[in-house]
Amino acid sequence: MTPFLIIFCVLAAITLSTAFLTVFSRNPIHSAIYLVICFFSIAGHYLLLNSQFLAVVHIIVYSGAIMILFLFTIMLMNLNKENEVHKPRVTRLAAVILFCSTCLILIAIFVNSKPIMGEYDATGEDFQSINKLGNVLLNEYMVPFEFASILLLVAMIGTVLLSKKEKIEK
């Protein structure tokens, strides 16, 4: 057990347990909080893989923006009650079976496949700092970058239009 493996195991345990708790907790506020912890541990995975930029962006976008949006929506709709009706038992059983079979099949595929590389090269070359990413993003991915900004603008307009109160014209 090397130190990196121990860190990985701890982070993976946090990620998986909080993801399960997100699905299983009755109170939506608790699910949102568990999901925030899950996102923080995924940012920890990014840091472990030495991609600092993505880790910071992940914390800012997911934990900062998206989860605040979720929490505001939950509080706005006053949903922190625990009176949710369950799905019919057949549907839940089917969900459990599908979860187990998806896990089993995918893991069996990857266990039985041959490893592509025995050793992972480490050149020491820096390829995931903001410097390199920014160069590639604004040279080769210039057009998708602009389209992303258009997408965000359209999403913003759509959100405002959707959530605006409709005038009653009757």
Place this chain on the structure above:
Amino acid sequence: MNNVLNQIGIENYIFLAVILFSIGVFGVLYRRNAIIVFMSIEIMLNAVNLLLVAFSKMYNGATFANAPTSTIGIDAQIFVFFIMVVAAAEVSVGLAIIVMMYRNTHSVDINFLNRLKN
């Protein structure tokens, strides 16, 4: 410089991402609360992101030895960046739809969406 994947192994990341993705699928099928369904979709997107970052770490060293000007290790990280952009847009529009639905039906139960037919 020691590659961290030598000590952890790409297989562990693949298994973690597979289980995380399956939890997302499970959440979508299991819950009736539309907001929890959205959170499960976020979990699935995050599983894919994690796998992309791990594979970019794995392949960059191999390609750098052959073609030093190749950007193949950076591409995956930029895909992750774009996935985050799309996820942010998707969540904002989706939550607006849920708020509108709550205003009309006073519930976030996805079974009530049957009423869209009429």
